[in-house]
Structures are given as structure tokens and as C-alpha cells.
Amino acid sequence: MAKIIVSCRFQKSAKDMADLIRYMATREGVEKLPSGQKYNLATSKQHDLILSVVKHFPQSKKFLEYDDYYAMPTSENANEFLDAVAERYADRADELKGLVSYISNRPGVEKLGSHGLFTQFDMPIDLDTVAERVANHDGVIWTEVVSLRREDAERLHFNNAEAWKNLVRRNMNEIAKAHRIKVEDLEWYGAFHNTTHHPHIHLVIFSKGQEGFLSEKGIKELRRAFGQDIFRDEQYKLATIETGYRNELKDNLADLLQQIQARQSLPNVDYYLFLLRKIKDELQQQKGKKLYGYLPRKMKKLVDFALREFAKDSDLAEIYSKWNEVNREKLSLYYDTKDKPDVPIEKNPELRSLKNMLIRTALSMNFNAPVAVNTAHSGFLFSILAKQIVNSASKRLDELNRMMPLTDSKERAKIREKKLAHGQKEGADGYGTDDEVYDSQAAEGILTMLDYLISLGDQDSAQNTEEQEPQTEYDYDFDAAYAEYLDEDDYDEDDDLDEDEQHFGFSM
Incomplete structure (x- = not known):
């Protein structure tokens, strides 16, 4: 459930606006119910009245006060909701006679005194003059309410008129932009209502010059501007964590692409190579900059699918x-995130750099290059194999020497001299046995590795003689999967779509 609610309405006829201005500035304050009555269930009169109100004004179901009443239908929550509806639809009093009568006569009401109207500049405000000015305005007038929960208002110090007044003033440019009004033509008046559960402000907004308009997208811009301002400290902390994950995504994709370029053994490496080659082949047919933002729609779809x-x-x-x-x-x-799916990674504008990373990698790769044989590794294997062969011959020679009848010490000495001359070591037994032992399994393994390296060289020679398409061994139907992706996907980053209606997950 969102922590901030922004409700907006407009009036083409301003005849009833004077009453709304006076109501905003001088509304009756609601006294808190005694604690003993706080949790009493709503009366049948309150319940029936609420049913008729939500039927007549369906938008009132989006009020925070209605959420509270729906979750806990107490008498206090019923009063809060009925108060909220009465003040936000004060300009339509004729339609709310039963409601206004109920609120006017119920116990626990006291006057606040002088009006609390404020605007962009600190100056004396004459309530009657403003009411008459608004009532005589020939154009669209917007009436809007920005509301918080009591616990958030207290924690963030938005429990007083000064804080709300400064909030609106700080966001004057955003308010003008959302209403498509020039800043110099914007005129607004506000009042703070410090109700029990949901402190809020009322705003009356209109243009002194060219007429503006407020769309659903504009309302979202308003909610975003107020929400980011009110919750800026919390937003900053979360944005910092989010940036860390975004950087981690970039690093991990870069590592994966490096391993693919090196032809390392990875799950689905053949499929990844196929996708990168597909991107490169398509890009080579395109003119202009090879960056995602400059690509035609069809090429973008392929990169999206690959990501x-x-x-x-x-x-x-x-x-x-x-x-x-x-x-x-x-x-x-500032959004109700319930039941909204996360945005797919390829549709997230925050992560467009990942697409350009795929494009750069695909363009840099030579898919027909032979797999390089590590000659240093081959030489090392040959040296080990030669050593094993020498050790084997030495061991066999020692065994033959031990079998020979050598009674003459002079003859034995001559044999030792010959062995030393051939670089053989003389062991403690005097027969020159080497400390290293011949391992037939190790020799077989070395020979197998050498055979593999030689076979790679033979394959490379064959590829250089006759260029062939790389063979992929993955069991995957790319054409069918890509066709299905195109059928289910009608999103284009270049379109001015209301993304919040489609997916949840865009970073604001």
C-alpha cells in the first residue's frame, strides 16, 4: 500500500469554488474520541452512509481513510473517512446533504479559528478576496489532496502547516510541469488539515494565462515529486543499494561475456555464441551508429531477446x-505495488547499458578464428613425457645391471664411470637407481592430452582450408522462441507509454 496519496479533480465551472476555499481555510477540527470509545464498531447509520458515499463517489475507495475503515470498521475510522469525503467534495455539497448534516451534528467538533490559507509567497491573504477570485476564474480549476499516514507524518515532521507549505513551494516547477502550465502562469492556494489519522493538504490550482491540462501521467508525476521529497532520506538509501546491484549486474555480465569470448566451458555457451553471432550478422547490415538507441525497431527486438x-x-x-x-x-x-509484476530486464530503461555491452561484444568477436593451441603447454607436456621415457630406460638398465655377474671391482668401476658420463645418478646401492619412479598411467595421460592438442591443430587447418558455419549442439529452437517473444511483446522504449500500467519495477 502506498504511503502517500494524491487525489486530483477539476472543475470547469467555478461557481461553487468560493465555498470550497472557505471550507479549506476554516474547516472544523475533529476532536479525538476518548480512548474508551476508540475501538467501538461503526454504527449502522455510519455503515449505511459509507455504502451510499462509495457508490456515489467510487474514487473515495482509494482514500487512505477508506483503507483504514475497511481493515477495521470502527466508529473512529468511519468518522475519519466521512470527514475526508465531505471536505474533498465540498464543492458538490448539494450531492452530500446527508453526509454534511451527519458531520455537522455529530459530537466532538470544534472550530479552529482564523483561516490557514497559504500560497507561494508570505503575504496577508484575504479569504473573501481569494474566494471571489477563484469563483470568478474563467477556466479549469484543479482541486487536489496530498495525504500521509499519521505515523509517517510524525516521523518525517510533516505534522504542521509550515512543513507542507514549504513542500509545495519547493515543488512549484514540478506542479506546473505536471499540469502543463507555465511556471509564471501558475497560481495555487493550499491549507493544512491535521486530522487524527491522515494529515493532509488541500490544493487549488489554476492558470492565470494559457490553459493547462492534467493527465493520468501528470498525476503520477505529482505523486512522484511529492513522494521523493517527503521520503528523500529513505529514497537515497534505497537508491544507493539499487545502484550497487545495477553495477554488480554489469560486472557479472561482463565476466560472462569474457568467458564466452575465451570459449571456456560454460552451460549454454554454444547458444550464447549463436546469439552473439546473430547480433553481429544483423548489425553488419545496418548503417549508422552501432548503439542500441540508434538501431531500428526490428534490431532492438533481437538485442532485447538476447539480453x-x-x-x-x-x-x-x-x-x-x-x-x-x-x-x-x-x-x-508512493505507489501501490501490490499484484504488479517486476519489469523484465530487457524492458528496464535503467539497464540499457547491458544491451550496448552485448552489441560491443558481438561486434568485437571473430567467430571464424581458429581455437588457439597453447604451444607452451604442449612443450611442457613433451618435456614431461621425455623425462618419463628416460626414467623408464634408466630403471630398466639398472635392473639388467643387477642381473649381470660383476665380480671384478675394476669392471664395476668402469660401469659406474660410464653411467656418470651419461648423466645418470648413482644411488646408495651403487647401481645408480633414480629417485623418480616411472608412472605408466601418467605417461598415458600425457600422450592422450598431446593427441587432443594435435587433433585441435588438425581441425583448425581444416577450418582454414574451408570456412564452415560453427556447429551448435544445444537443443533449442531459436526461430520458434524468438517468434513467440515477438508475438507476446509489443513494448518499445521509444513509445511514450504509461509504463506503470504495464509493469512494476521501473526506477524513479
């Missing part, structure tokens, strides 16, 4: 899941 496939790697998938968790918490400050 989605790479992101199925277990490490990348885990990191992106963590990124979404943090981003969901960040957006939940």
Missing part, C-alpha cells in the same frame, strides 16, 4: 531479483 536469454544465467537472475526487491520497496513509498 533476456543471457539474464537466465543463475547469477544474473539472482542479482536482478534483488534489484527488483529494492526497487519495489523504493516505489512503494
Whole structure:
């Protein structure tokens, strides 16, 4: 559930706006119920009245006060909700006679005294003059409410008119932009209502010059501006964590691409190579800059699909899941995140750099280059094999010497001299046995490795003689999967879509 609610309405006829201005500035304060009555269930009169109100004004179901009443239908929560509806629809009093009568006559009401109207500059405000000015305005007038929960208002010090006044003033440019009004033409008035559960401000907004308009996207911009300002400290902490995960995603994808370039043994490496080669082949047919933002729609789709496939790697998938968790918490400050799916990684504008990383890697790769044989490794294996052969011959010679009848010491000495001359060591037994033992299994393993390296060289020679397409051994139907992806996907980053209606997960 969002922690900030922004509700917006507009009036083309301003005849009733004077009453709304006066109500905003002088509304009756609601006295807290005694603690003994706090948890009494709502009366049948309250319940029936709420049913008629939500039927007549369906948008009132989005109020925080209604959420509280729905979760706990107490008399206090019922009063809070009815108060909220009465003040936010004060300009339509004729439709709310039963409600206004109920609130006016119920116990626990006291006057606040003088009005609490404020605007962009600190100056004396004459309530009647403002009410008349608004009532005589020939154009659209927006009436808006920004509301917080009591615990958030107390924790963040938005429990007084001064804090709310400064909030609106700081965001004057964002308010003008959301309403498509020039800043110099924007005129607004506000009032703070410090209700029991949901402290809030009322705003009246209109243009002194060219007429503006407020779309659903504009309302989201308003909610985002106020939410980021009110919860800026929490936003900063979450954004820092989110940035860490984003950088980790980039590093892990870079490592994966490096391993693929080196032809290391990886799960699905053949499929990854196929995707990168597909991207390179398509890019080579394109003119202009080889960057994602400059590519035609069809080419973008291929890169999107490739990123989605790479992101199925277990490490990348885990990191992106963590990124979404943090981003969901960040957006939940001013959006209702319930039942909204995470945005797929290839559709996340925050991670466009991953697509350019795939493009750069594909363009840099030579898919027809022979697999290099490590000559140093081969030489090392040959030296080990030669040593094994020498040791074997030496051992056999010692065995033959021991079998010979050598009674003449002079003859034995001559044999020792010959062995030393051939570089053989003389052991403690005087027969020159070497400390190293011949290992037939090791020799067989070395020979097998040499055979493999030689076979690689033969394959490379064959590839250089006649160029062939790389053979892929993965069991995957790319054409069918890609066609299915195109059918289910109608998203384009270049389109001005209302992304919040489609996916949850965009970083704001």
C-alpha cells in the first residue's frame, strides 16, 4: 500500500469554488474520541452512509481513510473517512446533504479559528478576496489532496502547516510541469488539515494565462515529486543499494561475456555464441551508429531477446531479483505495488547499458578464428613425457645391471664411470637407481592430452582450408522462441507509454 496519496479533480465551472476555499481555510477540527470509545464498531447509520458515499463517489475507495475503515470498521475510522469525503467534495455539497448534516451534528467538533490559507509567497491573504477570485476564474480549476499516514507524518515532521507549505513551494516547477502550465502562469492556494489519522493538504490550482491540462501521467508525476521529497532520506538509501546491484549486474555480465569470448566451458555457451553471432550478422547490415538507441525497431527486438536469454544465467537472475526487491520497496513509498509484476530486464530503461555491452561484444568477436593451441603447454607436456621415457630406460638398465655377474671391482668401476658420463645418478646401492619412479598411467595421460592438442591443430587447418558455419549442439529452437517473444511483446522504449500500467519495477 502506498504511503502517500494524491487525489486530483477539476472543475470547469467555478461557481461553487468560493465555498470550497472557505471550507479549506476554516474547516472544523475533529476532536479525538476518548480512548474508551476508540475501538467501538461503526454504527449502522455510519455503515449505511459509507455504502451510499462509495457508490456515489467510487474514487473515495482509494482514500487512505477508506483503507483504514475497511481493515477495521470502527466508529473512529468511519468518522475519519466521512470527514475526508465531505471536505474533498465540498464543492458538490448539494450531492452530500446527508453526509454534511451527519458531520455537522455529530459530537466532538470544534472550530479552529482564523483561516490557514497559504500560497507561494508570505503575504496577508484575504479569504473573501481569494474566494471571489477563484469563483470568478474563467477556466479549469484543479482541486487536489496530498495525504500521509499519521505515523509517517510524525516521523518525517510533516505534522504542521509550515512543513507542507514549504513542500509545495519547493515543488512549484514540478506542479506546473505536471499540469502543463507555465511556471509564471501558475497560481495555487493550499491549507493544512491535521486530522487524527491522515494529515493532509488541500490544493487549488489554476492558470492565470494559457490553459493547462492534467493527465493520468501528470498525476503520477505529482505523486512522484511529492513522494521523493517527503521520503528523500529513505529514497537515497534505497537508491544507493539499487545502484550497487545495477553495477554488480554489469560486472557479472561482463565476466560472462569474457568467458564466452575465451570459449571456456560454460552451460549454454554454444547458444550464447549463436546469439552473439546473430547480433553481429544483423548489425553488419545496418548503417549508422552501432548503439542500441540508434538501431531500428526490428534490431532492438533481437538485442532485447538476447539480453533476456543471457539474464537466465543463475547469477544474473539472482542479482536482478534483488534489484527488483529494492526497487519495489523504493516505489512503494508512493505507489501501490501490490499484484504488479517486476519489469523484465530487457524492458528496464535503467539497464540499457547491458544491451550496448552485448552489441560491443558481438561486434568485437571473430567467430571464424581458429581455437588457439597453447604451444607452451604442449612443450611442457613433451618435456614431461621425455623425462618419463628416460626414467623408464634408466630403471630398466639398472635392473639388467643387477642381473649381470660383476665380480671384478675394476669392471664395476668402469660401469659406474660410464653411467656418470651419461648423466645418470648413482644411488646408495651403487647401481645408480633414480629417485623418480616411472608412472605408466601418467605417461598415458600425457600422450592422450598431446593427441587432443594435435587433433585441435588438425581441425583448425581444416577450418582454414574451408570456412564452415560453427556447429551448435544445444537443443533449442531459436526461430520458434524468438517468434513467440515477438508475438507476446509489443513494448518499445521509444513509445511514450504509461509504463506503470504495464509493469512494476521501473526506477524513479
